[in-house]
Amino acid sequence: MNNRYELNKNLAQMLKGGVIMDVTTPEQARIAEKAGACAVMALERIPADIRAAGGVSRMSDPKMIREIQEAVSIPVMAKVRIGHFTEAQILQAVEIDYIDESEVLSPADDKYHIDKTKFNVPFVCGAKDLGEALRRIAEGASMIRTKGEPGTGDIVQAVRHMRRISQEIRKLQNQRDDELFHAAKDLQVPYDLVQYVHDQGKLPVVNFAAGGVATPADAALMMQLGAEGVFVGSGIFKSGNPARRAEAIVKAVTNFKDAKLLASLSEDLGEAMVGINEQEIALLMAERGQ
Amino acid sequence: MALQGGFIEHIHALDRLGIPSFEIRQKADLENKPLDGLILPGGESTTIGKLLRELDLFEPLRQRIQKGTPVFGTCAGLILLSKEIANDSNQYLSAIDITAQRNAFGRQLGSFHTIAPFAGVGEIPMTFIRAPFIAKAAEGVEILAEVQNRVVAARQGSILVTAFHPELTEDLSVHQYFLDLC
Numbered sequence: 001m002n003n004r005y006e007l008n009k010n011l012a013q014m015l016k017g018g019v020i021m022d023v024t025t026p027e028q029a030r031i032a033e034k035a036g037a038c039a040v041m042a043l044e045r046i047p048a049d050i051r052a053a054g055g056v057s058r059m060s061d062p063k064m065i066r067e068i069q070e071a072v073s074i075p076v077m078a079k080v081r082i083g084h085f086t087e088a089q090i091l092q093a094v095e096i097d098y099i100d101e102s103e104v105l106s107p108a109d110d111k112y113h114i115d116k117t118k119f120n121v122p123f124v125c126g127a128k129d130l131g132e133a134l135r136r137i138a139e140g141a142s143m144i145r146t147k148g149e150p151g152t153g154d155i156v157q158a159v160r161h162m163r164r165i166s167q168e169i170r171k172l173q174n175q176r177d178d179e180l181f182h183a184a185k186d187l188q189v190p191y192d193l194v195q196y197v198h199d200q201g202k203l204p205v206v207n208f209a210a211g212g213v214a215t216p217a218d219a220a221l222m223m224q225l226g227a228e229g230v231f232v233g234s235g236i237f238k239s240g241n242p243a244r245r246a247e248a249i250v251k252a253v254t255n256f257k258d259a260k261l262l263a264s265l266s267e268d269l270g271e272a273m274v275g276i277n278e279q280e281i282a283l284l285m286a287e288r289g290q
Numbered sequence: 291m292a293l294q295g296g297f298i299e300h301i302h303a304l305d306r307l308g309i310p311s312f313e314i315r316q317k318a319d320l321e322n323k324p325l326d327g328l329i330l331p332g333g334e335s336t337t338i339g340k341l342l343r344e345l346d347l348f349e350p351l352r353q354r355i356q357k358g359t360p361v362f363g364t365c366a367g368l369i370l371l372s373k374e375i376a377n378d379s380n381q382y383l384s385a386i387d388i389t390a391q392r393n394a395f396g397r398q399l400g401s402f403h404t405i406a407p408f409a410g411v412g413e414i415p416m417t418f419i420r421a422p423f424i425a426k427a428a429e430g431v432e433i434l435a436e437v438q439n440r441v442v443a444a445r446q447g448s449i450l451v452t453a454f455h456p457e458l459t460e461d462l463s464v465h466q467y468f469l470d471l472c
Contacts, residue, residue: 007401010419010458014332014365017294036341038294038334073378073392074334075420097398097420120399247344254293254341255315 005142008122011075011097012143012206015039015229019219019250020208022046022233025064026071032236035246039075039097041231042068047104047151048234048273051283056106059087062094069094077124082289083109085118092121098143099123101136103288104150104233113289116140126210128161128286130168134189134197137205144203146227147286148211151234153275155212155221157286162209162225172198211286214239214272216252216265223256240270293341295333295366299457303465317346320354327360327472330367332419332455335392338366339382348383355385360448362468368451369422376425386449387428394423394440394453408443409434411463416442416454423453448472 018038023029029040044060045053059080069076075097080087082101087108091099101114103126116123117140126147127133133144146165148158172183172194180198184191196204209222210231219230230253236246248265255261278284291297292313304311314320314328328351330338342348355361363371370382372390395402401419408414409432416437424441427433435443435452442453443464448471456464 003403007403007417007419008398010417010455011398011401013296013299013458014334014419016296016298016333017292018334018337033336034340036337038337069397074336075398092399095397095399122398250337251341251344254345258316261316 004120005117005140008142009205011122012124015075015208016206017254018229019246019253020077020229020231021236021246022231023068023237026067028237028242029068029071029076031243032246033072033074035243036250037074037246038229039077040068040072041077041079041100041233043079046234046237047285048153048238049151050104051151051281058105059084059090062090065091065094065096079105080114081105081108083107083112083114085114088114088119088123092119096121101125101141103147103285107288113139124208126286126289127165128157129164130172130197131187131189132290133165133203133207134187134193137193137203138190141205143206143208145208145210145231148209148213149278149281150211150285152212152278152281153214153235153238153273154277155214155218156278158209158211158213158222159225161211161286162222162227165203165207166226169197169201169203173201213249214275215269216248216262219249220252220256220262223253229253235273238273240272245269245272291328291330291338291367293333293345294337295331296455296457297329297331299455300329300331300364300465303457303462307462307465307469309469314347315345317350320347320350325354325359327362327468328354329468330361330363330370331457332365332367335366335369335382336380339370339380342370342382352383352385355383355449358448360450360468360472361385362450364452364455364457365419365421368424368453371449371451386444386446386451387431388424388444388451389426390422391425392422393420394425395421404437406435406437408464408467411467414456414461414463415459416456417458418442418454419458421453424451445471
């Protein structure tokens with residue numbers, strides 16, 4: 001792999017143990033940075049609003065992204081539609097720190113993802129199982145996150161995806177060397193990535209939790225399940241007291257095993273975002289891009 | 291210091307050198323523990339700095355460093371240890387007499403890898419990720435490495451700072467350099 005890809009994986013390593021927050025304005029970005037976010041995701045509407053508004057959702061206005069870049073000193077990420085490599089070229093031109101090729105936006109291509117090896121800026125992609133994660137890595141993603149179900153405030157899907165990825169990793173670890181060729185075929189991924197996971201017992205890139213995190217307890221749950229950090233989308237700025245909730249989630253991620261501290265962090269956070277259960281939603285964003 | 295960022299990479303480097311280590315995530319982890327040296331890892335300085343304060347680690351840590359506990363800061367760790375930060379109104383542990391410039395090589399597209407000399411060690415690989423550099427260093431601060439005419443590593447007494455990430459490369463010589471200070 002080239003040097004740029006290493007540097008891009010390295011940036012994800014520096015984000016570990018942190019919380020990446022969705023923001024829609026420079027104001028929110030400042031609140032997020034002050035609350036201890038290790039990066040922000042600049043987008044026009046947070047997933048809960050995208051879900052409510054319906055219609056086609058696209059990459060954000062580059063001007064808005066630039067204003068957010070000027071407002072904070074931490075890394076700024078932004079989303080492009082699955083397969084929309086021109087949106088990605090535009091974000092690279094505004095020197096974004098990380099591109100999220102995201103199922104939250106309407107897919108631009110129902111078959112092909114972006115060839116991320118053609119870019120100098122790093123990409124993070126969603127996955128709900130090991131096959132998806134390794135396919136995205138083969139395409140050049142230098143960071144993975146669970147898909148979860150964005151904009152719901154319901155953690156069940158993120159848990160399902162994180163557990164599934166971990167289970168599939170453990171399964172590969174236990175397989176004999178001569179079974180790995182078949183495993184690569186089953187997973188529909190390159191053999192060398194299967195071999196890496198078999199030998200190392202982990203993904204070759206950093207893996208965050210995303211989709212449905214609404215409380216400090218949700219964030220700590222994902223960390224205990226093996227996430228290396230957490231994305232929080234609608235959970236913060238759709239809640240009663242965003243600054244306070246954001247701070248509590250940051251601390252919960254650092255001390256994710258300390259139940260006593262988690263108890264005090266969970267106190268008086270004001271109203272959590274109104275959640276939607278997975279049975280109540282018509283659109284499963286996680287099914288976009290396999 | 292395991293509040294946020296790339297601390298596991300430092301632990302792996304220490305493991306390979308056969309040095310035992312433990313994570314500090316809250317005040318209790320620091321209390322009554324013998325400590326020969328402390329590493330502040332890379333990550334986001336605003337995040338780690340805030341957590342240091344709010345988890346009540348700031349004072350005990352400052353006192354330890356004042357009493358002479360050797361400390362090694364990489365990237366964000368360098369910023370946290372600096373006496374001044376040129377482009378940030380925050381001030382953290384103020385342990386080493388330098389002025390740091392944050393994100394001094396630009397955004398992620400400005401991140402780079404190079405090989406450059408490190409005083410007393412020789413040529414080593416250096417990985418810079420949205421890295422700072424040392425804009426000013428007071429007398430008594432030893433300059434250890436320069437890249438693109440910028441100071442990227444320095445030492446004052448038993449305080450060592452690097453703008454790059456030795457923990458992201460296979461080379462263990464900077465960690466060994468730090469252990470020799472401990």
